[in-house]
Amino acid sequence: MEAVITKKIFDSDKVRKDFPILQRAAGGKPLVYFDNAATSQKPNSVINAIGNYYKNYNANIHRGLYSISIEASEAYDKAREKVREYINAREAREIIFTRGTTEAVNLVAYSYGRQNIKEDDEIIISAMEHHANIVPWQVLCEEKKAKLKIIPVNDKGELLINDYKKLISPRTKLVAVCHISNSLGTINPVKEIVSLAHEKNIPVLIDGAQAVHHTKVDVRSLNADFYAFSGHKMYAPMGIGVLYGKAKLLETMPPYQTGGDMISSVSFEKTLYNEIPMKFEAGTPNVEGAIGLGAAIDYINSIGLENISEHESALLNYATDEISKIEGIRIIGTAENKASVLSFVVEGLNALDIGIMLDTSGVAVRTGQHCTEPLMDWFGIPGTARASFAFYNTIEEVDFFIDALKNAVRILK
Template identity: 60%
Template sequence: MATETEIIDLQKIRSDFPILSREVNGKPLVYFDNGASSQKPQQVIDVISHYYEYEHSNIHRGIHTLSQEATNAYEDARKTLQHFINAKHDHEVIFTAGTTGSINLVASSFGKKYLKEGDEIIISTMEHHSNIVPWQMICEEKGAILKVVPINDDGEFLMEEFNDLLSDKTKLVAVTHVSNTLGTINPVKEIIEKSHANGALVLIDGAQSIPHTKVDVQELDCDFYVFSGHKMCGPTGVGILYGKEDILNNLPPYQGGGDMIKTVTFEKTTYNSLPHKLEAGTPNIAGGIGLAAAAKYMNEIGIDKIEAYEHELLIYATQQIKQIDGVRIIGEAENKASVLSFLVDGTHPSDIGMIVDKLGVAIRTGHHCTEPLMDRFGIPGTARASFAFYNTIEEVDIFITALKRAIKMLL
C-alpha cells in the first residue's frame, strides 16, 4: 500500500481543518461521518467570515457599491462552480438550498409542465429518500408511475432490468451517481446514453459523488446534475442544480418572489431570464460564496488525488474490518466510493455507534434515509464509516480497535 504522503500532503491538509484537532469524550476526534457532512477548512470559514465582515449587502439591483461588490462575489462564485463541473454556461448553474432543494425544484417544475397520467419516472432501489419522495409526490399529483430499477446482492445497479423498464412512457430517469449507504458508483454515463436513446431526460443525484470524484456535466451529457455544498467542504444550506440551458429555459418557475421577475403588475407578471428565474428571493449569498471557496480548495488539492487517496483508505479499512469475526459488509460493488457500511452478527448498529462514539469515533448508524434499500437487504439499518481525504490510516486503525472493543462489550 502506498503511503499517504505520496498522494497528498496530509499534514498540511489536516492543519486546514480546525475541528480535526478537537477532542470528543476525552479522545481525539476521528470523524468518519463524511457521507452525512464533511468538515470545513479554514479557507472556507475565512471567506464566509470576510464576506459578513466586509462585503455583505443584498445582491442584484443595488445601486450602491457594497451591493455591486456582493453581486460580483456571488456571480463569480457561480462561475467558479460552472468551471468546477464544466457546465457550458454560468446561467446553467442554479443556486438552491441543497440536493433536496434541487430535486424538489426539478420534480415540481418539470412534473408540472411535462408529466401526464400514465407517464413513467424511473429511479433505482438505492436512492436516498430525497430522490424518491419528490418523485412520488409529483407522480401522485399527475397520475404518473414511479418505476424502480433493482440491484444485485452486491448493491449494483442492474442494467438489463433498467433496459426493460425504459419505454416511450419514460419521461425522466433520476439516479444517484454514488450510493450514500453502499458506496456503489453507478454507471451513470451508460444510464444517460440509454435514457436519451429512449427520449427520456436524466437527473443525476451527485450529493455523494461531487466530494470524491471529478464531475464533467458536458462529458456525462446529463440533463440535470444536483449536489449539496456541505458534503464537499462548503457551508450548509446551499447547493447546486445544474441543468442544460434549453431545458431550464423551458421549465416554469418553481417559486415566485423577488429576483425571479422581469415586471410585475397585478394583471400579469413576466419572468426574469436564467438563472434568476429559478432563484426567487434573497439567496444564501454567503453560502454561495463559501461553496465556491470550497470548490477552489478541493481543486487546489486535486480531485483526482482526493479520489485516489480515499480509495486507499477504503481498501485498507475494508481489509481490516473483514478480519473481524461476524462482520458483514453491506455493499460490495466492484466500483465503490469511500463508504463502508457494515453489520456485526448479534449486535445492533446503534449500539456499535454509541460505543465507538465514546471512544472518539464518529460514524453513522440507521437506515441512512434509504429505507427501501434496507428493505431490499432485509435489514433495519447499518453502521457506516465514510472517509474523506483528511482522514488517515492511523484513524482507520483507531476505528477498528474501537469497533473490536464495542463488539466485546456487546456480545
C-alpha cells in the first residue's frame, strides 16, 4: 500500500498552487476541501479566462458586426468545439449549452419527453438517481399518465442489471441513469445499459455530472443518445453545463424555450426555428461560462484525465482503508467499481453532527441525503457524511481528515 500512496503521479504542490482558494484557511485552520462531488474549485486559468473576457472582449454574440462581438462569438463557438472534442462527439452542433445537468435533463424531458411519451408508456430510471434525474421524469409521467420504473440496487450500491433487463418492455420509451452515483460513487456499466436498451430501439440519457472529470467519456463509443453534465463540477464556473444529443434526435425535437437566437425568421404569423444547437439556446447565452468551461477542459487536458483518475483512486483507496479502522464506521456504497466518493455513517451518530465537528477542524464534507432521498430510504438511513476527492487533494489531507473524524467521534460519543 505504501508504494501506491507515495507514488507521485504529478506534483501535488504545484497543482495546488493553480487553485487560489486552496491557499485559504477555514476557521483558523488550513481548508481541507472534500466536497468536490458538490462542486469543484477553480484554477487560475479558468478565473483568468473569465476575467479576460470581461476586460477585453465582452459583447453579445452572434449579432454584432464589430470586432469584439466577433471575438466573443468565436470564443463561444470555440468552447463548443472544445467540449465536442473532450467527449468525442461527432459534430459541434450536437453540443447544447445549458445551465447545468439539471437543465439538460429538463430539456430532454420537456422537449423529447413531451413529444414522444404517451399514456401507459414507461420510463426507466435507477434507485440511485439524483433528484435532478428523478423529478423531471416524474412530472412528465404525471402529465402523460406514463409510468416510472426503477432499477433496484444491491447492498453494495450496484445496479441489478438482471432486474433492468426484466424492466425493459415494449412500453419502455426512455432510459435515464447516472454514469457515477453522487452519493455512493458507484460507476455504472453505462455501455451495457445503453446497448441493452438499443436492442429494443429505446433511447438512453446518461447523467454524467459526476463522471466527465473523473474518467474519459467517449459519447460515440458509449453510444448514448443524450449525455448531460455540469461545468462547475469539472473546474469550470457555475451556471454552464452541456447536453450532448445525437443530431438526428435533436433535429426532430421541438424547442425547449423560445426567444431570440433560436429563430431563423419571425413574423406575427409564423416563426421558423434555427438549426441545432441554436434551436435549444434561446436568449443571450452564458458566454463567460462557456469560455470558462473551455479553459477548464484545457486545464484538465494539461494534467491528463488518466493522471487525475489514478490519483483520485489512490486517495479513495487510502481513505477507505483508514476510515474502516474507526470503530462504528459503515461505508455506504461499496461497489467494486467506484469513483472518489466516500459516503459513511457512524453508528449512533447523526451525520450533521459529524459535518459540523469536521468543519471546526477546517474539513469541508457534505452531510445529508445528497439529493438522493429514495436511495437513503432504501439503505434505511437518514443520510450520510460524504467526503469526495479531487486531484488537488493529498494523502496528507486524508490523514488530517481521518484524525479530525476520530476526534469528532470521540467528542460526540
